Amino acid sequence: MDDQKPSGTDAGVSGPDRNNAIFTTDELKHAFYDMVLIRRFEERAGQLYGMGLIGGFCHLYIGQEAVVVGIQTELKPGDKLITSYRDHGQMLAAGMDPRGVMAELTGREGGYSRGKGGSMHMFSREKNFYGGHGIVGAQVALGIGLAFANKYRGTDEVAVAYFGEGASNQGQVYESFNLAALHKLPCVFVIENNHYGMGTSVERASASKALWRNGEPWGIPGRKVDGMDVEAVRQAAREAVEYCRAGQGPFLLEMATYRYRGHSMSDPAKYRPRSEVDEMRKNHDPIDRVRRELLSVGVDEAELKAIEDKVKAIVVDAADFAQSSPEPDPSELWTDVLVEG
Numbered sequence: 001m002d003d004q005k006p007s008g009t010d011a012g013v014s015g016p017d018r019n020n021a022i023f024t025t026d027e028l029k030h031a032f033y034d035m036v037l038i039r040r041f042e043e044r045a046g047q048l049y050g051m052g053l054i055g056g057f058c059h060l061y062i063g064q065e066a067v068v069v070g071i072q073t074e075l076k077p078g079d080k081l082i083t084s085y086r087d088h089g090q091m092l093a094a095g096m097d098p099r100g101v102m103a104e105l106t107g108r109e110g111g112y113s114r115g116k117g118g119s120m121h122m123f124s125r126e127k128n129f130y131g132g133h134g135i136v137g138a139q140v141a142l143g144i145g146l147a148f149a150n151k152y153r154g155t156d157e158v159a160v161a162y163f164g165e166g167a168s169n170q171g172q173v174y175e176s177f178n179l180a181a182l183h184k185l186p187c188v189f190v191i192e193n194n195h196y197g198m199g200t201s202v203e204r205a206s207a208s209k210a211l212w213r214n215g216e217p218w219g220i221p222g223r224k225v226d227g228m229d230v231e232a233v234r235q236a237a238r239e240a241v242e243y244c245r246a247g248q249g250p251f252l253l254e255m256a257t258y259r260y261r262g263h264s265m266s267d268p269a270k271y272r273p274r275s276e277v278d279e280m281r282k283n284h285d286p287i288d289r290v291r292r293e294l295l296s297v298g299v300d301e302a303e304l305k306a307i308e309d310k311v312k313a314i315v316v317d318a319a320d321f322a323q324s325s326p327e328p329d330p331s332e333l334w335t336d337v338l339v340e341g
Contacts (some may be wrong), residue, residue, distance in 0.1 A: 021075075022231040023295055031073065032290045033307050034064040036081050036087045039287060040308075040315045041098055045088065045105055048161025049265045054105045055064065057134075058119045062090035063260040066286035067192055068093040071160060072334045078155065080128045080146040082139045083162035085120040085258075086192075087132040090162065094127045098314055102322035110325035114332055127202060137167035140176045141190070147187035147250070158186040158244040165254075166197020168211050178248070181218035186244035189215070189252045190235070193229070194259040199271040212254035220252050227255030228284045231293075260282065 023031060042060045049058045061068075062088075072093040075081075083090045088318060091101050096112065104111025106123045112122040120134040130146060133139040143161025148159040167173060168191050180187050191211050195202050206216060212222035221243070225236040233255065240251035258280045262269035269277075 004134055007021075007285050007301055009240055018049055019075070022234050025299065027073070028145045028290060028294055028297075029097040029299065029303075029307065031069050032287070032294060032304065034069045034072070034093055034312065035287050035290065035307055037064045037098070037314065038069070038092050040311050041086060041092060041102070041318070044315050044319050045102065046261070046265060048102075048106065048322070053323065055083040055107060055118075056118045057085065058105070058265045059263065060259070060261045060265070061086055063280070063286070064192060064194060064227065064255075065089060066230040066289075067190070067214065067227045067255045067257055068162075070230040071188075071190065071194035071237040072327040073234050075158070075160070077238070078340070080130060080143075080150070080157065080159040081160065081162075082130040082143045082146060083132065084136065084139055084164060084167070085132065085134050086164070087122075091124070091127075091129060091132075093131045094124070096129060097141045098126050098128050102318040103325045106325075107327070108323040109321060109328045109332075110321060114335075115328040116332060116336070119286045130212055134245065135168040137163060137173050139163065140170075140173045144176045144180045144185050144250075146224070147185035147244075148183065149234040150186055151183070156186070156245045156247075158241055159189045162190045164197060165193040165195070165206065165211060166192055166195075166200075168207055168214060169208070174214075176220045177215050177220060178250075179252040181215070184247060184249035186247070188244055189192050189220075189250060190239045191252070191254045192257055194257050196259070196272070198263045199235065199267070199269075210254075210340045212252060215250070215252040218308035222252035222254065224256060227257030228286045228289065230286060230290060261291075268274040275332065327335060 014057050025162055031129055038061055042062045046060055048054050053105055068089045100112045104117055105119055107115040107117055107171055112124055121132050123129060123131050126334050140163050146159035193211060197205055212224040215222050222235050227231040236253055243251045260277055
């Protein structure tokens with residue numbers, strides 16, 4: 001596993017420029033809050049799943065928090081987001097209400113899709129979050145559609161299309177690269193390389209070992225980034241977003257990250273040794289990294305504890321709301337099926 005660990009020193013991997021501050025202290029505290037919120041929310045979702053209160057599939061984002069939080073810092077209102085089924089982190093980072101997200105997980109009326117979408121299919125037009133998609137790689141083609149709409153309307157808004165390394169060699173992904181490059185679409189492609197597509201290591205599944213170079217045939221620039229370091233993620237996202245806003249076309253980011261849990265809640269993850277996960281948690285945890293950075297610049301431990309307590313209260317409230325919200329009315333079976341032209 002050593003050759004798979006996220007690292008800021010591997011060839012082609014970008015890390016933060018330590019000569020320039022990537023975050024102010026207040027920004028870093030906000031990033032800490034967002035990352036802890038995602039972690040605690042996902043832990044609680046896992047508990048509710050184990051209690052039988054969440055049905056269907058449930059893919060947790062634990063371990064990957066720095067990716068979406070770092071990228072979100074470089075986005076502005078109007079930028080579009082689309083991702084796969086491991087989507088709760090993107091929802092929370094985009095500012096979606098934890099109550100609505102958790103209630104959708106439990107299939108309740110108070111959820112973002114009124115209890116009909118579940119974990120993989122919830123949306124928020126208000127937050128420009130376009131899913132949550134259960135078909136592997138399908139969101140990438142939809143993502144360039146969002147980018148095309150931005151360009152067609154003459155805005156400088158960008159679309160961010162997240163997908164995993166398991167989807168990175170799909171035909172529709174390469175077709176999307178071609179169209180995005182051909183039309184210079186403002187799309188940031190983000191490969192969340194957590195090293196395991198379901199139970200198969202990327203080392204066994206991909207002939208290309210440098211996924212950040214997959215866009216080169218179409219002239220798409222790419223970077224490999226330490227996805228366990230929110231500062232490195234933000235710096236790379238800044239470059240990619242600025243490139244897209246300037247009308248130069250798409251940009252590809254490969255985020256070297258790691259998921260601590262199985263592919264989904266039903267996956268015992270026996271294809272990797274427990275020692276591998278423990279080593280990642282101990283030496284590469286993205287939240288611990290931010291905590292150490294904040295303590296090193298003089299932030300008091302009590303302030304960080306207060307942030308964690310605030311997050312805990314929000315997650316408890318979201319879980320309570322999700323369990324007390326009523327079931328959808330049967331009439332909801334017939335809504336949102338067809339949009340009149």
